[in-house]
Structure formats: C-alpha cells, structure tokens
Amino acid sequence: MSATVVARELTRRFGAFTAVDRVSFEVERGEIFGYLGANGAGKSTTIRMLIGLVAPTGGSASVAGHDVATEREAVKASIGYMSQKFSLYLDLPVMENLAFFGAAYGLEGKALRLRAGELLERVGLAGSEDQTTGDLPGGLRQRLALASALMHAPPVVFLDEPTAGVDPVARRAFWALIRELAAAGTTVFVTTHYLDEAEYCRRIGLMVDGKLVALDTPAGLKRTWVPERVVVARGRGLGGAERALRETPGVRAVAPFGAALHVRVDPAALDAAGVAAVLSGAGAAGVEAEEAAPSLEDVFLAVVGADGKEAA
Amino acid sequence: MTEAAAAPALEALGLEKRFGAVRALAGLSFRVERGELYGLVGADGAGKTTAMRALTGLVALDAGEARVLGMDPSSPRVRERIGLMPQQYSLYRDLTVEENLHFFARLAALPRAVYRERKARLLGITRLARFGDRRADQLSGGMYKKLALACALLHEPEVLLLDEPTNGVDPVSRRELWELLYEFVQSGMAVVISTPYMDEAERCSRVGLVQAGRLLLEGRPRELLAASGRSSFEDLFVHAVEQARGPGAPAPGGPA
Numbered sequence: 001m002s003a004t005v006v007a008r009e010l011t012r013r014f015g016a017f018t019a020v021d022r023v024s025f026e027v028e029r030g031e032i033f034g035y036l037g038a039n040g041a042g043k044s045t046t047i048r049m050l051i052g053l054v055a056p057t058g059g060s061a062s063v064a065g066h067d068v069a070t071e072r073e074a075v076k077a078s079i080g081y082m083s084q085k086f087s088l089y090l091d092l093p094v095m096e097n098l099a100f101f102g103a104a105y106g107l108e109g110k111a112l113r114l115r116a117g118e119l120l121e122r123v124g125l126a127g128s129e130d131q132t133t134g135d136l137p138g139g140l141r142q143r144l145a146l147a148s149a150l151m152h153a154p155p156v157v158f159l160d161e162p163t164a165g166v167d168p169v170a171r172r173a174f175w176a177l178i179r180e181l182a183a184a185g186t187t188v189f190v191t192t193h194y195l196d197e198a199e200y201c202r203r204i205g206l207m208v209d210g211k212l213v214a215l216d217t218p219a220g221l222k223r224t225w226v227p228e229r230v231v232v233a234r235g236r237g238l239g240g241a242e243r244a245l246r247e248t249p250g251v252r253a254v255a256p257f258g259a260a261l262h263v264r265v266d267p268a269a270l271d272a273a274g275v276a277a278v279l280s281g282a283g284a285a286g287v288e289a290e291e292a293a294p295s296l297e298d299v300f301l302a303v304v305g306a307d308g309k310e311a312a
Numbered sequence: 313m314t315e316a317a318a319a320p321a322l323e324a325l326g327l328e329k330r331f332g333a334v335r336a337l338a339g340l341s342f343r344v345e346r347g348e349l350y351g352l353v354g355a356d357g358a359g360k361t362t363a364m365r366a367l368t369g370l371v372a373l374d375a376g377e378a379r380v381l382g383m384d385p386s387s388p389r390v391r392e393r394i395g396l397m398p399q400q401y402s403l404y405r406d407l408t409v410e411e412n413l414h415f416f417a418r419l420a421a422l423p424r425a426v427y428r429e430r431k432a433r434l435l436g437i438t439r440l441a442r443f444g445d446r447r448a449d450q451l452s453g454g455m456y457k458k459l460a461l462a463c464a465l466l467h468e469p470e471v472l473l474l475d476e477p478t479n480g481v482d483p484v485s486r487r488e489l490w491e492l493l494y495e496f497v498q499s500g501m502a503v504v505i506s507t508p509y510m511d512e513a514e515r516c517s518r519v520g521l522v523q524a525g526r527l528l529l530e531g532r533p534r535e536l537l538a539a540s541g542r543s544s545f546e547d548l549f550v551h552a553v554e555q556a557r558g559p560g561a562p563a564p565g566g567p568a
Contacts, residue, residue, distance in 0.1 A: 038482040039454035084453045138356040165479035167355040167508050168546050258514030
C-alpha cells in the first residue's frame with residue numbers, strides 16, 4: 001500500500017459548527033494532491049488535523065503510516081509544512097533561518113550545513129546565505145520558506161496557499177520546484193486559489209462547506225462536472241448582452257472569465273456561431289466566439305453551484 | 313466645484329520616491345477617469361503599493377505630483393471622498409464580523425437603512441453571512457481579507473484604491489467582488505486596483521504594467537494582448553517583465 005496520506009471519515013467540530021465533515025481520501029507517494037474550496041470550506045482545518053496541530057473530533061487519519069491523533073511526534077518528523085504566512089525570521093540572514101528550522105528537527109553541524117547548501121542551490125538562493133531575509137523579494141522569501149520546510153527531508157509536505165499574492169513570474173518558478181520535488185518521490189498536499197496552478201496537480205479534492213464533494217484528476221473533474229460544450233465569447237458590451245444569453249434555450253450557464261464570457265451550452269441546441277449571434281443581437285459589438293476546453297475554474301463554479309445556473 | 317468636476321479622478325504626474333538606495337517610484341505617470349477601473353500590475357517590489365500610498369497622500373514625494381479630483385490628496389476635502397484598502401488592513405480582531413462592519417459604518421456615518429442594505433449585500437457576496445458572529449481573529453486569511461474588503465466598500469467613495477484586495481480570496485468570491493466593482497464604476501466611481509491575478513487584470517478598463525517604479529506598458533487589456541501576439545495575459549506579463557529585467561538580470565528564481 002503506497003498511500004502516504006489517508007483520511008477516513010475525518011471530522012472536526014468547533015461547538016455547533018462542523019468545519020470538516022466526514023472527509024475520506026488517500027494520497028499516493030509522490031503525488032501532487034490539490035485541495036480546493038472556498039474560504040471557510042475547511043481546507044486549513046483539514047491540514048491542521050493532518051499535521052497534528054488540531055485533534056479530529058471524529059474519524060481518523062494517518063500520514064506516512066502514523067496516526068495523526070496518537071503518534072503526533074512521528075507525524076511531525078515526517079512532514080514539512082508551509083503556511084499562508086510563512087514563519088520566517090525576517091531579521092535573520094537566510095542561512096540562519098535554515099539553521100533554525102534544521103536544528104528544530106535535530107540536524108546539526110556538517111550535516112545541517114550540507115543540507116542547507118543543497119536546498120539553497122535547489123531553490124535558486126545559492127549565494128544569498130548572508131542576506132537579511134526581510135530584504136528578499138516576496139517570491140524568494142516564499143522559496144526560502146519552502147526550503148525551511150524541507151530541511152529534514154520529509155516524505156510529505158503540506159503547502160497551505162503557498163503562492164497567495166505572489167506575482168506570476170515567481171509563481172511559475174515555484175511550481176517548477178514543486179514538480180521536481182514530487183518527481184523525486186515527495187508527496188505534496190497543496191491548497192491554492194489559483195486554478196491555473198491546480199492543473200499541475202495529479203488529483204484534486206474539492207471542498208464545499210466542510211464536505212469533500214469531488215475527487216478526481218483535472219481531466220476527470222472536467223468530464224464529470226462540465227459535460228456540456230464551453231463557448232468562449234469576446235467582444236465589447238458583453239455585460240449588457242449577458243441576460244439575453246441566459247434566456248436562450250440550450251444555454252446552461254454563463255460566467256465572466258477575464259474580459260471574456262464562458263458559456264456552457266447543450267451541443268444539440270447551440271454552437272459557437274449561435275452564441276455569437278445572440279450576443280450581437282442583444283447589442284454586443286465585435287463578437288468573436290469559439291469552442292474551448294473547460295477550465296478548472298468552470299469546474300469549481302459548477303461544483304460550488306455559483307455558475308449562474310440559478311439566474312437562468 | 314466645476315473645475316474639480318472636470319478634473320480626472322486621479323492623476324500621477326512623474327512621481328518620484330526613493331527609500332534609501334531603492335528608487336521605488338521613478339517618474340510614474342498615469343491618469344484615471346471617473347467610471348474607469350484601472351489595474352496596476354507588476355512584479356513584487358515594482359512600486360505599486362508606493363504609488364497607491366502616494367496617491368492617497370500617505371507618502372511624501374521627492375518629485376512629481378499626485379492629484380485626486382483635481383486636488384492635493386492630503387487635503388481634508390479629498391479625504392472624505394477617497395477610500396484606500398491597503399494590503400495590511402487593520403480590523404478589530406476581538407470584534408465579530410458584524411461588529412466590525414457596524415463600527416466602520418458608524419465611522420462613515422451611514423444611515424441605518426443604507427447600512428442594513430449594504431451589509432446584507434456585502435456579506436452575501438463575500439459569503440461571510442454564515443460567519444457573522446465569528447471574531448475577526450478566528451477567520452482564515454482569505455475570510456479576513458474579505459471582511460476587510462467589505463468594510464472598505466461600505467461607504468462607497470468617489471475614488472477607491474484597492475491594493476491586492478483579492479489575495480487569498482477564493483475564485484467564487486473574487487468573481488462576485490468584481491461584479492460589485494463593475495457596478496460601482498458604472499455609477500461613476502473611479503477604481504484603481506493592484507492584483508497578482510492576471511484574469512483580474514484582464515477585466516480592467518485599462519491596465520498599467522509597472523516595472524522599477526515606472527510604467528512599462530499601458531492600455532486596454534485586449535488591445536495590449538492583441539498587439540503583443542501572446543496567447544494569454546499572463547504570458548504577456550511574464551515576458552514583458554523578463555525583457556525589462558534584461559538578460560543580465562534573470563528573473564529571481566528562473567532556473568539557475
């Protein structure tokens with residue numbers, strides 16, 4: 001059995017509020033597992049249970065073979081954790097941050113220095129050992145936080161919104177690191193609100209109000225949740241014409257994406273040209289419409305039930 | 313008032329600001345009209361936050377001029393007509409979600425009926441209605457951000473500056489907040505927003521790409537994209553920034 005993270009009916013209540021409600025899943029060794037959901041859906045509480053910070057009030061979970069409720073120390077030694085607000089000492093030099101986290105996991109002397117040097121090289125911070133951490137740009141600080149979480153070479157890492165607020169250049173570089181890490185056998189459990197990043201995950205779990213409502217590969221989620229055809233329409237004055245589109249037979253959902261509209265249509269009733277005709281007829285100008293593959297954001301909206309269906 | 317009414321909502325005229333050896337603003341200029349949603353995008357440390365602070369009179373400029381509704385941003389007549397949501401927004405952590413909203417409504421002297429209507433709307437959009445009795449210090453990062461945004465939007469100023477308001481906010485709430493911003497600008501509000509989300513940048517009336525304290529590119533998102541020949545706005549951004557940094561200074565974190 002190669003599952004590194006296992007949750008069975010995992011539950012956490014805070015008083016009358018059920019933050020995580022009977023959640024079950026298994027994450028394989030070396031898998032990048034994405035855990036998605038709205039704010040307050042229970043993602044962080046799940047992670048806190050898996051890393052032994054919060055005790056489950058029901059069900060069970062294990063990480064690297066250790067029960068999260070009864071073997072907390074063994075769990076702690078098996079995991080690396082990077083949270084939304086990475087806990088680096090900003091007034092310390094880069095190397096001292098790594099030394100601090102390494103020492104917390106029992107590394108010392110030459111072994112610690114070797115490991116730190118190796119990680120700095122890997123995250124592109126070699127040569128920055130003596131720089132004050134607070135002076136690093138956000139994207140580099142984020143990579144130092146990842147390096148700190150990896151000092152003790154844990155088999156599993158939990159990354160809770162590691163790229164929140166990071167610019168697109170730095171995000172791309174960060175994900176290249178994550179993919180390398182997983183390819184080398186580390187299990188990566190990650191939450192994000194950037195759904196383009198979620199495409200890098202092998203499988204994705206989607207939480208709604210404490211429940212895990214979908215669990216599949218990105219391609220599988222798209223097949224299941226967005227079985228219709230997606231038409232992407234661009235043009236001027238789309239906002240004003242949106243209503244007419246919603247009232248058109250065959251239109252299942254309409255949602256803005258960037259400057260465009262994503263329209264989910266029943267292929268038997270409507271095609272891209274049909275969508276363009278409706279929009280143009282309702283006052284939009286310069287309309288171009290084409291079929292496109294559904295994105296994970298289409299899936300997210302369908303699962304959360306916020307894809308404008310009820311407005312039809 | 314007629315001359316103020318004719319003035320653009322916001323004007324940055326050659327803004328210059330140094331912090332020690334760092335030139336945070338290096339001649340930044342742009343203007344935003346009423347009814348416009350202007351996106352400031354750029355990599356970390358490009359100068360977006362300093363620009364917002366300068367435009368709200370919180371930073372003394374070394375050179376250049378910031379004008380809000382034709383006036384100096386630090387004048388008291390501007391202060392009641394402008395709103396700023398900084399990245400680190402201070403809420404009362406020991407108050408609940410509802411209590412925080414109520415407090416900010418009282419600061420803005422909102423009539424009770426107006427407050428009730430806006431509160432219901434904002435709690436719905438931010439999906440915080442379920443958490444009305446939760447203390448601010450018990451909210452997750454994204455929920456805290458949403459509450460801060462709701463508090464900043466309560467008084468509906470004429471000019472609104474939002475510094476990365478959607479970091480950590482989930483995709484559904486992000487969309488709904490954008491719908492709200494569209495409504496605001498349609499009623500004549502001028503909004504300046506900075507964001508690391510390129511799909512959001514694409515939804516602005518115009519965007520300015522900031523690099524090293526000045527504008528690298530400016531225009532309507534679709535026109536910029538068409539002119540660049542790139543397949544996505546994110547590609548456009550990444551390439552523009554990497555090009556500006558030059559081959560001698562690879563993007564931090566580029567493969568070593």
